[in-house]
Amino acid sequence: MKKNLLGKSYGDILNMFEYGKLTTEETIKKLSVMRSGKVAQIQQTEPPEECLDEILAELESLIGLDNVKGLVKEIQAYIQIQKKRRVEQLAADALVLHMIFRGNPGTGKTTVARLLGKIFQKMGVLEKGHLIEVERADLVGEYIGHTAVKVRDQIKRSIGGIMFIDEAYSLARGGEKDFGKEAIDALVKGMEDYKDNLVLILAGYKDEMDIFLRSNPGLKSRFPIHIDFPDYNLEELLLIAERMVEKRDYKLSLSSKAKLAKIISKKRIEDGINSGNARLVRNIIERAIRKQAVRLQNGGNFSRENLLLLSNDDITEEDFL
Ligand SMILES: Nc1ncnc2c1ncn2[C@@H]1O[C@H](COP(=O)(O)OP(=O)(O)OP(=O)(O)O)[C@@H](O)[C@H]1O
Incomplete structure (x- = not known):
């Protein structure tokens, strides 16, 4: 398969167009660049690009996690129907895919987040589909102004993919006087600014996540998808x-x-x-x-x-x- 320098195939570009991520002009330009021969063959060292079916098969091969598998089917169907509605010039909403993952360590949260990134990229929802894992220290600064810069940097790295915040409640650890609150506010702003090309996942232990969301009601409503990862037997x-x-x-x-x-x-x-x-x-x-x-x-x-x-x-x- 041929892909351009950003790692996109023809199919990816068409998907992004159909999902409204690229305008007609941008799509034509990208396709013509690929056709004009300015196309990079996959380098020998690069692993072959997986197709959507292969990534979905990888998700299916995970033990348990029926809720995640069901959710992906739902999103896939929704996207396909939105595409058809667009063709018929019916109103088609953009998806809001920010998520809360609740579960103990080792229950598959990071593994699933990584797969979702790849799946959303293939479906044309995200441009790159990469996963950026961050924790409190990556987001909360030590002096005034530092936090905003840190959050902005992490959002920049994550655009086009998924930002995965493990132990998200640690952002609220220091209470009102802590810069964690500023980090949460800056994250909320980033979610809004890049809502079409960034998915934010907050992850952590169930009880701590529940307390965290209860004390930040404004935050909870911005995460429409909640997934529980039970312990394996x-x-x-x-x-x-x-x-x-x-x-x-x-x-x-x-x-x-x-x-x-x-x-x-x-x-x-x-x-x-x-x-x-x-x-x-x-x-x-x-x-x-x-x-x-x-x-x-x-x-x-x-x-x-x-x-x-x-x-x-x-x-x-x-x-x-
Ligand atoms: N359902 C599953 N089927 C097969 N392998 C799994 C499954 N769930 C987790 N694993 C494997 O277990 C390991 C740990 O999973 P992962 O890192 O995704 O857990 P986690 O919930 O993110 O943990 P933590 O909260 O500690 O970061 C990985 O190697 C992953 O591939």
Whole structure:
């Protein structure tokens, strides 16, 4: 596939036109630049561009998260119908897609935000679809005037994509005298100024997010989409582990699966909501892959089966308990 220097394909440009992101003149200009030969072939080092179906398949392959999958279908249908309404010259509203994500660590919030960015770009809702992850320190300054500059910089980086604020309630941490309040006001202004090409996602623990939004009622009404990310149960975490190893071309032996289940169960009892959910699983699997590498190097048997298998010994308990 050919794409221009900004990484857009013909399809992307047409989508942006249909969704009202580009005027007729801008669209014709962009298309003619691409056709005139000022087109960059994808460089060898660049990963091939994913198509919308591939990204949607990646979303579908995530365990659980039926609410997110349903929401994406809804937005996709809405956009398509708005396009058809435009053709018939019927009123077509722009979408407001700012979101609140509530859930414990490791429940997939960042993963979903990254996929949504790519999906919205492919649907022509966002120009670039990248994800900028920010936290309090990136937004709140230390002296008068500093906060406005910081927020403006982060908004600038995020335009065309998604700004994802983890632990968003920490912005309200210092109370009235803190610059956090100024950061919230500047963010609200940015949301308005760039509402057609920027999605803001506020994420964090459910209870803290609820308190934060209750104390900022003006803020809540600007986020029409609320998604809860529940903790995964043991069965789901084991499925996630299987997907993770398959994706990396490894497999778990029966006894290593049993050991993994035991570690996860223990950790959940001990650490509760902070046990790490899918992140705990990823840490254990990544550690197991490194342990397997050392085991194979010491043993010297590099058969295909050995390269594939993560054994009971590779799944280590001590690092995670
Ligand atoms: N439903 C799922 N299916 C498969 N893998 C998942 C799923 N949810 C999360 N993961 C994997 O678990 C890891 C942690 O997920 P992620 O970073 O998205 O969680 P998070 O909610 O953003 O956590 P935090 O709040 O700590 O940043 C990632 O490697 C992700 O790919």
